[in-house]
Amino acid sequence: KRLNKIVDYIIAYHDQKTFSREYSALLAVSSIDNVIHYYDLFHQKKLAGEHDLRIATIFTYGTNEDSEEAQDYLPSDEVDFDVLAEKPTTYQSKHSRDKLENYIGDYNKMYGTSFSTKDSQQFENYFKNISQRLKDREKENFNHDKDRLDIVIVVNMMLTGFDAKKVNTLYVDKNLKQHGLIQAYSRTNRILGEQKSQGNILSFRNLKKATDEAITL
Secondary structure, three states: OHHHHHHHHHHHHHHHHOOOOOOEEEEEEOOHHHHHHHHHHHHHHHHOOOOOOOEEEOOOOOHHHHOOOOOOOOHHHHOOHHHHOOOOOOHHHHHHHHHHHHHHHHHHHHHOOOOOOOOHHHHHHHHHHHHHHHHHHHOOOOOHHHHOOOEEEEOOOOOOOOOOOOEEEEEEEOOOOHHHHHHHHHHHOOOEOOOEOOOEEEEOOOOHHHHHHHHHO
16 A cells, blocks of 8 residues: 555656656665565556556666665676576576566567566666666757656666766655665756756655764764
8 A cells, every 4th residue: 555655646746856757767665576566556557547657677686685775886887797687596586587577578668679687688788778768868869759768666776876967856765874875865966957956855764864864974
């Protein structure tokens, strides 16, 4: 019920927060299980005609992603795509990988791509394509109707070391603290003219104390 209410809120207010989808957003959640719940809820509501937002997700199905705390690493530097694409076949990792494969299939249908988790290079290219798609929105010749991506659901990936001027909103449903909190919030900091004089942080958890402590530190 709680996640359903959050999804309904995002659907209701996303256009307002992003200037009628002129900007994109990240949705940071606490675990891979929650990524799956969120993505499936958005997908079900899209099929039911409740929204037409373009949703994607990228996550690494390893134990480091399940922490309630922020992980501070740069995907471009530290993610080993060969390892990520071939995890041991435990139930959890297989379930997560199968889900991600389906979600990448949705992405392929939206954009005419052919990415997969079954090949480490293709999985890395999927990550790069999402990143580039968000960054390319600031180009004058960007095809808004054809190429835009509205929301990317993440656990830790893209919360550090990623900047795109056309990302102006961060939805937060995870515990953040200290440098991890500052890093995550800063994803929206790249200003772009008068319209984007600051970013939006919409937190669905009470992070005021953690935010005050992080800023003070």
